[in-house]
Amino acid sequence: DAGVTQSPTHLIKTRGQQVTLRCSPKSGHDTVSWYQQALGQGPQFIFQYYEEEERQRGNFPDRFSGHQFPNYSSELNVNALLLGDSALYLCASSLGFGPATIQYFGAGTRLSVL
Amino acid sequence: GDSVTQMEGPVTLSEEAFLTINCTYTATGYPSLFWYVQYPGEGLQLLLKATKADDKGSNKGFEATYRKETTSFHLEKGSVQVSDSAVYFCALSGGSYIPTFGRGTSLIVHP
Numbered sequence: 001d002a003g004v005t006q007s008p009t010h011l012i013k014t015r016g017q018q019v020t021l022r023c024s025p026k027s028g029h030d031t032v033s034w035y036q037q038a039l040g041q042g043p044q045f046i047f048q049y050y051e052e053e054e055r056q057r058g059n060f061p062d063r064f065s066g067h068q069f070p071n072y073s074s075e076l077n078v079n080a081l082l083l084g085d086s087a088l089y090l091c092a093s094s095l096g097f098g099p100a101t102i103q104y105f106g107a108g109t110r111l112s113v114l
Numbered sequence: 115g116d117s118v119t120q121m122e123g124p125v126t127l128s129e130e131a132f133l134t135i136n137c138t139y140t141a142t143g144y145p146s147l148f149w150y151v152q153y154p155g156e157g158l159q160l161l162l163k164a165t166k167a168d169d170k171g172s173n174k175g176f177e178a179t180y181r182k183e184t185t186s187f188h189l190e191k192g193s194v195q196v197s198d199s200a201v202y203f204c205a206l207s208g209g210s211y212i213p214t215f216g217r218g219t220s221l222i223v224h225p
Contacts, residue, residue: 004157033212042118042203042215043158056212090157097211100146100165105157 002027004106006091012112013081021076021109025093031055032074033103034066035090043090049074050097078111086113116141116208120216123201127194127223135189135219137178137204145208147171147180147187152201152218161189161202199223 005024013019025032031050035043045058049068068074072093078085088110092103121136139147146165150158162171167182176191187204204216 040217042205042217043213045212045214048212056210058212092158099207099209099211100163101207101211102148102160102163103158103213105150105159107155107157 004091004093004104006089006106006109008109009107010110010112012114014114015081015083017081017113018077018079019081019111021078021089021091021111023074023076023091023093023106025072025074025091026104029093029095029104030072031094031097031101032068032072033092033094034074034076035092036060037088037090037108039087046076048097055097081113083113086111116145116206116214118204118206118214118216120202120204120219123218123220125219125221127221129196129223129225130193131223133189133191133194133198133221135202135204135221137187137189137216139185139187139204139206141185141206141208141214143209144182145206147178148205148207148213149176149178149187149189150203150205150215152203154200158203194221194223196223196225 033048034046037043047057088108148163149161162173164171164180201218205213
Protein backbone atom coordinates (compact mmCIF):
# COMPACT_ATOMS: atom_id res chain seq x y z
CA ASP A 1 0.00 0.00 0.00
CA ALA A 2 1.67 3.19 -1.20
CA GLY A 3 1.73 6.02 1.24
CA VAL A 4 1.63 9.70 0.35
CA THR A 5 3.90 10.46 -2.58
CA GLN A 6 5.14 13.89 -3.61
CA SER A 7 6.98 15.11 -6.67
CA PRO A 8 9.46 16.42 -7.38
CA THR A 9 11.77 15.78 -4.45
CA HIS A 10 13.82 18.90 -4.98
CA LEU A 11 13.29 22.01 -7.06
CA ILE A 12 15.32 25.13 -7.73
CA LYS A 13 13.63 28.25 -9.07
CA THR A 14 14.45 31.92 -9.38
CA ARG A 15 12.52 34.86 -8.00
CA GLY A 16 9.38 35.71 -9.95
CA GLN A 17 8.95 32.26 -11.43
CA GLN A 18 6.00 29.95 -10.88
CA VAL A 19 6.11 26.42 -9.48
CA THR A 20 3.75 23.44 -9.31
CA LEU A 21 4.13 20.69 -6.74
CA ARG A 22 2.22 17.42 -6.89
CA CYS A 23 0.83 15.01 -4.33
CA SER A 24 -0.81 11.59 -4.48
CA PRO A 25 -2.65 10.72 -1.28
CA LYS A 26 -2.55 7.44 0.57
CA SER A 27 -4.89 4.89 -0.96
CA GLY A 28 -8.44 5.39 0.29
CA HIS A 29 -7.89 8.94 1.51
CA ASP A 30 -10.05 11.76 0.19
CA THR A 31 -8.67 14.83 1.93
CA VAL A 32 -5.37 16.55 1.14
CA SER A 33 -3.66 19.30 3.12
CA TRP A 34 -0.56 21.29 2.24
CA TYR A 35 1.98 22.68 4.68
CA GLN A 36 5.07 24.87 4.44
CA GLN A 37 7.94 23.93 6.74
CA ALA A 38 10.73 26.47 7.02
CA LEU A 39 14.09 25.30 8.32
CA GLY A 40 13.94 24.67 12.05
CA GLN A 41 10.20 25.33 12.24
CA GLY A 42 7.05 23.30 12.47
CA PRO A 43 4.74 22.83 9.50
CA GLN A 44 2.50 25.82 8.75
CA PHE A 45 -0.91 25.05 7.25
CA ILE A 46 -1.49 26.42 3.76
CA PHE A 47 -4.85 24.93 2.73
CA GLN A 48 -6.93 21.77 2.69
CA TYR A 49 -8.92 20.20 -0.14
CA TYR A 50 -11.93 17.93 0.15
CA GLU A 51 -14.22 16.89 -2.69
CA GLU A 52 -12.21 19.06 -5.07
CA GLU A 53 -12.98 22.21 -3.07
CA GLU A 54 -10.75 24.29 -0.83
CA ARG A 55 -12.21 23.63 2.59
CA GLN A 56 -9.88 25.66 4.80
CA ARG A 57 -7.08 28.11 4.19
CA GLY A 58 -4.28 29.30 6.43
CA ASN A 59 -2.62 32.68 6.51
CA PHE A 60 -0.96 32.54 3.09
CA PRO A 61 -1.29 35.04 0.23
CA ASP A 62 -3.25 34.41 -2.95
CA ARG A 63 0.02 33.59 -4.73
CA PHE A 64 -0.50 30.16 -3.20
CA SER A 65 -3.25 28.22 -4.93
CA GLY A 66 -4.19 24.62 -5.28
CA HIS A 67 -6.33 22.06 -6.93
CA GLN A 68 -7.69 18.62 -6.17
CA PHE A 69 -8.53 16.19 -8.94
CA PRO A 70 -11.31 13.58 -9.05
CA ASN A 71 -8.80 10.87 -8.11
CA TYR A 72 -8.01 12.92 -4.95
CA SER A 73 -4.50 13.84 -6.05
CA SER A 74 -3.59 17.46 -5.59
CA GLU A 75 -1.35 20.25 -6.83
CA LEU A 76 0.09 23.26 -5.06
CA ASN A 77 0.92 26.26 -7.24
CA VAL A 78 2.99 29.22 -6.15
CA ASN A 79 3.22 32.29 -8.38
CA ALA A 80 5.71 35.16 -8.34
CA LEU A 81 8.16 33.27 -6.15
CA LEU A 82 9.96 35.15 -3.39
CA LEU A 83 13.18 34.19 -1.63
CA GLY A 84 11.10 33.60 1.50
CA ASP A 85 9.17 30.85 -0.24
CA SER A 86 12.21 28.60 0.09
CA ALA A 87 11.07 25.75 2.34
CA LEU A 88 10.04 22.11 2.53
CA TYR A 89 6.48 21.71 1.26
CA LEU A 90 4.61 18.84 2.82
CA CYS A 91 1.48 17.17 1.62
CA ALA A 92 -0.69 15.24 4.07
CA SER A 93 -3.69 13.08 3.38
CA SER A 94 -6.48 11.80 5.59
CA LEU A 95 -9.83 10.10 5.42
CA GLY A 96 -12.17 13.00 5.93
CA PHE A 97 -11.49 15.52 8.66
CA GLY A 98 -12.31 15.77 12.33
CA PRO A 99 -10.78 16.61 15.70
CA ALA A 100 -8.94 13.32 16.03
CA THR A 101 -8.17 12.76 12.35
CA ILE A 102 -4.67 11.43 11.75
CA GLN A 103 -2.76 13.01 8.89
CA TYR A 104 -0.32 10.96 6.83
CA PHE A 105 2.57 12.97 5.44
CA GLY A 106 4.70 12.62 2.38
CA ALA A 107 8.46 13.18 2.47
CA GLY A 108 8.03 16.64 0.99
CA THR A 109 9.34 18.76 -1.86
CA ARG A 110 12.36 20.91 -1.05
CA LEU A 111 11.95 24.23 -2.91
CA SER A 112 14.89 26.60 -3.20
CA VAL A 113 14.28 30.09 -4.61
CA LEU A 114 17.41 31.91 -5.78
CA GLY B 115 -5.72 31.60 18.16
CA ASP B 116 -4.46 28.12 18.82
CA SER B 117 -0.77 27.70 19.60
CA VAL B 118 1.71 25.07 20.75
CA THR B 119 4.93 25.71 22.64
CA GLN B 120 7.66 23.09 22.82
CA MET B 121 10.93 23.06 24.68
CA GLU B 122 13.89 24.16 22.62
CA GLY B 123 16.33 21.59 21.38
CA PRO B 124 18.46 19.86 20.69
CA VAL B 125 18.00 17.41 23.51
CA THR B 126 21.10 15.24 23.75
CA LEU B 127 20.96 11.99 25.72
CA SER B 128 22.90 8.79 26.15
CA GLU B 129 21.27 5.51 25.21
CA GLU B 130 18.92 4.15 27.91
CA ALA B 131 18.42 7.61 29.48
CA PHE B 132 14.97 8.93 30.41
CA LEU B 133 13.39 11.38 28.00
CA THR B 134 10.98 14.23 28.61
CA ILE B 135 10.01 16.76 25.95
CA ASN B 136 7.72 19.46 27.27
CA CYS B 137 4.71 20.71 25.34
CA THR B 138 2.09 23.24 26.40
CA TYR B 139 -0.79 24.56 24.36
CA THR B 140 -3.34 27.35 24.07
CA ALA B 141 -6.69 26.57 22.53
CA THR B 142 -10.38 27.19 22.98
CA GLY B 143 -12.60 24.25 23.74
CA TYR B 144 -11.27 20.73 23.94
CA PRO B 145 -8.68 20.06 21.27
CA SER B 146 -7.17 16.72 20.37
CA LEU B 147 -3.43 16.48 21.04
CA PHE B 148 -0.78 14.70 19.00
CA TRP B 149 2.91 13.90 18.89
CA TYR B 150 4.41 13.44 15.44
CA VAL B 151 7.98 12.33 14.71
CA GLN B 152 10.11 13.23 11.70
CA TYR B 153 13.12 11.06 10.89
CA PRO B 154 15.83 12.51 8.62
CA GLY B 155 14.69 12.74 5.01
CA GLU B 156 11.16 11.60 5.80
CA GLY B 157 7.77 13.17 6.35
CA LEU B 158 6.07 13.43 9.71
CA GLN B 159 4.40 10.34 11.11
CA LEU B 160 2.01 10.04 14.00
CA LEU B 161 3.62 8.78 17.20
CA LEU B 162 0.64 9.01 19.56
CA LYS B 163 -2.50 11.00 20.27
CA ALA B 164 -5.03 11.78 23.01
CA THR B 165 -8.50 13.15 22.46
CA LYS B 166 -9.77 14.10 25.90
CA ALA B 167 -8.54 15.18 29.30
CA ASP B 168 -6.57 12.56 31.29
CA ASP B 169 -6.24 10.31 28.23
CA LYS B 170 -2.81 8.73 27.87
CA GLY B 171 -1.46 8.09 24.40
CA SER B 172 1.28 5.52 24.02
CA ASN B 173 3.30 3.91 21.25
CA LYS B 174 6.76 2.34 20.89
CA GLY B 175 7.54 3.00 24.56
CA PHE B 176 6.61 6.69 24.31
CA GLU B 177 3.80 8.10 26.46
CA ALA B 178 2.02 11.42 26.89
CA THR B 179 -0.92 12.37 29.10
CA TYR B 180 -3.48 15.04 28.20
CA ARG B 181 -3.45 17.43 31.18
CA LYS B 182 -6.17 20.03 30.77
CA GLU B 183 -5.52 21.71 34.12
CA THR B 184 -1.95 22.55 33.08
CA THR B 185 -2.66 22.63 29.30
CA SER B 186 0.23 20.26 28.74
CA PHE B 187 1.02 17.10 26.79
CA HIS B 188 4.60 16.20 27.70
CA LEU B 189 6.27 13.33 25.84
CA GLU B 190 8.18 10.73 27.90
CA LYS B 191 10.13 7.55 27.30
CA GLY B 192 11.81 5.52 29.97
CA SER B 193 14.82 4.34 27.97
CA VAL B 194 15.78 5.94 24.67
CA GLN B 195 17.63 4.23 21.84
CA VAL B 196 19.89 5.61 19.14
CA SER B 197 17.10 4.87 16.66
CA ASP B 198 14.86 7.39 18.49
CA SER B 199 17.02 10.25 17.19
CA ALA B 200 14.61 12.45 15.24
CA VAL B 201 12.62 15.67 15.46
CA TYR B 202 9.47 15.50 17.58
CA PHE B 203 6.48 17.78 16.97
CA CYS B 204 3.64 18.43 19.38
CA ALA B 205 0.38 19.41 17.69
CA LEU B 206 -3.23 20.18 18.50
CA SER B 207 -6.41 19.99 16.47
CA GLY B 208 -9.16 22.33 17.60
CA GLY B 209 -12.49 23.47 16.22
CA SER B 210 -11.24 23.93 12.66
CA TYR B 211 -9.85 20.36 12.63
CA ILE B 212 -6.60 21.73 11.18
CA PRO B 213 -3.49 20.74 13.17
CA THR B 214 -1.38 23.48 14.70
CA PHE B 215 2.21 22.35 15.17
CA GLY B 216 4.94 23.38 17.55
CA ARG B 217 8.41 24.27 16.28
CA GLY B 218 9.75 20.79 16.91
CA THR B 219 12.37 19.43 19.30
CA SER B 220 15.41 17.66 17.97
CA LEU B 221 16.49 14.58 19.93
CA ILE B 222 20.01 13.20 19.58
CA VAL B 223 20.78 9.90 21.29
CA HIS B 224 24.41 8.81 21.62
CA PRO B 225 25.46 5.17 22.04
